[in-house]
Amino acid sequence: MxxxxxxxxxxxxxxxxxxGPFREHGAHTAPSNATFDDRLRARKASWGIHNLEAAVTAGRAHQPHLAERVAMPANNLSLIFHKACRYAATGSEALP
Known part of the structure; x- marks a missing residue:
């Protein structure tokens, strides 16, 4: 969404x-992430740590697309999505 x-x-x-933290292939990447996920879901069922693959799939269905994945401290990830633009033949001007 x-x-x-x-x-x-x-x-x-x-x-x-x-x-933030993401599950990969449906599994938590660290026990601390599993504990955090349980606490979030106890507060509200729709909260919690999401699957990395679901985010990537959503990016393929829409824009922006995943451009970079960076491992961060404390078992977190930075996911950089880019909403692509088309470029003119010269490559210097973005087209609408």
Missing amino acids: LIASADAALAKGSILHLY
Whole structure:
């Protein structure tokens, strides 16, 4: 939902930066992330740590697309999504 909303809100050439813990292949990457996920879901069932693959799939269905994944401290990730723009034949001007 966030990525679909970003698709509508961001101008071409913009980025969306997501930071935090993600599950990978349905599994937590650290016991501390599993504990954090349990605490979030205890407060509200729709909260919690999301699957990395779901974010990437959402980016493929919309724009922006995942451009970079950076490992961060404390078992977190920075995901950099880029809403691509088309370039003129010269490569110097973005087209609408």
